[in-house]
Amino acid sequence: MQTHPIERAAHSATPDRAAADRAAREPVAAPQRTAAPRLADAQRDEAPVAVPRGGRFVGLLVFRGRASVLGELCGDVVADGALRVGPEARVAGRIDVDDLRVEGAVEGDIVARGRVELAATATVVGAIDAPRVVFREGCRVRGRLRMPSGNERLELPELPAAAPDSLPAVP
Numbered sequence: 603m604q605t606h607p608i609e610r611a612a613h614s615a616t617p618d619r620a621a622a623d624r625a626a627r628e629p630v631a632a633p634q635r636t637a638a639p640r641l642a643d644a645q646r647d648e649a650p651v652a653v654p655r656g657g658r659f660v661g662l663l664v665f666r667g668r669a670s671v672l673g674e675l676c677g678d679v680v681a682d683g684a685l686r687v688g689p690e691a692r693v694a695g696r697i698d699v700d701d702l703r704v705e706g707a708v709e710g711d712i713v714a715r716g717r718v719e720l721a722a723t724a725t726v727v728g729a730i731d732a733p734r735v736v737f738r739e740g741c742r743v744r745g746r747l748r749m750p751s752g753n754e755r756l757e758l759p760e761l762p763a764a765a766p767d768s769l770p771a772v773p
Contacts, residue, residue: 649686678710689723702732711745
C-alpha cells in the first residue's frame with residue numbers, strides 16, 4: 603500500500619521520542635521582571651501608538667508603560683509611564699504621567715512625577731508641574747511653571763531693605 607506524499611513527510615519529520623522526553627524534563631527559565639519603561643526608553647525605542655498620525659481620539663486615555671500620540675487627542679491622559687506627543691500631534695486636555703516628551707502642541711495642564719522635556723518644536727499652553735523640566739531652544743510655553751522638590755518647601759531669600767534716602771527721586 604502506498605502512502606500519500608504528505609503522510610510520508612509527516613512520518614519522516616517525527617522527532618526522536620527520547621529527545622522529546624529529555625526536552626520535556628529540562629527546566630524552563632522564569633521570565634525576568636523589569637522596571638516600568640521610562641522616558642529615555644521611549645525615546646530610544648518606538649513606543650506603542652495610542653493615536654496614529656492623522657487619527658483623532660476623544661475621551662480619557664489611560665495606560666501603563668509608554669505610549670505615543672501622533673494625531674489629535676481631545677481629552678485627558680492618565681498614565682503610570684511615559685508619554686510622547688509627536689511633532690504633528692495636538693493634545694487638548696490635562697496630562698498626568700510619570701514622564702513626558704512634547705514635540706507637538708499641548709493645550710492643558712501638565713503634571714509629571716518625573717520629567718518633562720519640551721523639544722524645539724513643542725508648544726505648550728497651560729501650567730507645567732514637574733520636578734525636572736528641560737526646555738530645548740525654540741520651544742514655546744505660555745503658562746505657569748512649578749518645580750517641587752520632594753517635601754521641601756522652596757523659599758526665596760529675603761532681600762535687604764533699602765534705606766529710603768538711597769532710592770533715586772521719581773520726577
